[in-house]
Amino acid sequence: MEIIKSTAEMIQWSANSRAEAKTIALVPTMGFFHEGHLSLMRRAAKVADRVVVSLFVNPTQFAPGEDLGSYPRSFELDAARAQGVGVTALFCPDPDEMYPPGFRTTVAVAEITKKLCGKSRPHHFSGVTTVVNKLFNLVQPNFAIFGEKDFQQLAVIRRMVADLHMPVEIMGHAIVREKDGLAMSSRNSYLNEEERRQALCLWRSLQEARQHVLAGERGCAKIEKIVHDVINNHGHCHIDYIEIIDKDTLESSARIDSDVILALAVRIGKTRLIDNGRLLHGEDNA
Numbered sequence: 037m038e039i040i041k042s043t044a045e046m047i048q049w050s051a052n053s054r055a056e057a058k059t060i061a062l063v064p065t066m067g068f069f070h071e072g073h074l075s076l077m078r079r080a081a082k083v084a085d086r087v088v089v090s091l092f093v094n095p096t097q098f099a100p101g102e103d104l105g106s107y108p109r110s111f112e113l114d115a116a117r118a119q120g121v122g123v124t125a126l127f128c129p130d131p132d133e134m135y136p137p138g139f140r141t142t143v144a145v146a147e148i149t150k151k152l153c154g155k156s157r158p159h160h161f162s163g164v165t166t167v168v169n170k171l172f173n174l175v176q177p178n179f180a181i182f183g184e185k186d187f188q189q190l191a192v193i194r195r196m197v198a199d200l201h202m203p204v205e206i207m208g209h210a211i212v213r214e215k216d217g218l219a220m221s222s223r224n225s226y227l228n229e230e231e232r233r234q235a236l237c238l239w240r241s242l243q244e245a246r247q248h249v250l251a252g253e254r255g256c257a258k259i260e261k262i263v264h265d266v267i268n269n270h271g272h273c274h275i276d277y278i279e280i281i282d283k284d285t286l287e288s289s290a291r292i293d294s295d296v297i298l299a300l301a302v303r304i305g306k307t308r309l310i311d312n313g314r315l316l317h318g319e320d321n322a
């Protein structure tokens with residue numbers, strides 16, 4: 037596995053791959069790899085000849101006061117894990133390499149970035165779309181794989197790629213969970229023992245919602261109230277949002293059908309966790 041740190045080297049590597057008629061799949065990440073990340077990388081290795089994983093804690097998607105400084109990092113372990121699942125190149129630039137002095141350009145998607153996570157993190161998605169754009173230009177992948185855990189990010193990127201005619205196929209990958217149901221996340225490492233127990237409220241409320249839908253309930257307001265109660269009964273959990281929305285447009289829904297997902301953001305102590313899933317047809321929104 038090659039370790040690439042400079043943008044010039046990344047561009048050259050990509051040009052060489054195309055000259056050799058090799059297809060490229062890109063998996064953008066912020067590192068501190070868990071099984072969720074690794075399953076995206078395995079999928080990438082199945083769809084393309086070469087896999088590039090970017091490991092970059094992107095400063096522009098964090099607001100002042102968020103966890104940029106404390107975001108967990110573990111480069112040596114990450115590199116070993118990536119190599120173990122068949123990654124061809126690990127692209128890990130320094131922030132100055134990605135944002136040299138004088139950098140002034142932002143790529144932003146309107147409307148769907150203002151809902152859900154965008155309400156409490158108003159500048160987050162423009163940071164994401166800008167850096168993903170840069171990664172697409174540097175790597176020029178045939179495929180890019182994103183987790184459905186960050187379903188709004190996936191919807192925003194699909195919108196950007198369609199709107200800007202970007203020649204890359206976006207693939208969503210199902211949520212990977214711990215044995216007890218908690219969606220894997222690098223931020224789970226912030227949780228102490230008691231918070232880890234409380235964090236299960238996201239999965240439990242999703243399961244409770246599914247039980248009621250299975251029993252015939254189709255009203256979104258009623259299901260949202262049930263989810264609200266499950267989370268509040270878990271103690272010390274602060275609800276950021278609970279919404280039942282169309283999985284593509286992210287519009288609120290009044291009735292439950294196979295196109296909607298339940299989306300949650302909950303703060304457990306200082307840690308903000310997100311989760312989502314379909315309520316009809318299947319477990320996660322795969």
Ligand code: AMP
Binds near residue numbers: 067076186212
């Ligand atoms: P991150 O490093 O948290 O920015 O995540 C990098 C990629 O991995 C994103 O596309 C995430 O949606 C995806 N991802 C993170 N956690 C999971 C998970 N538990 N299951 C599936 N994909 C995930």
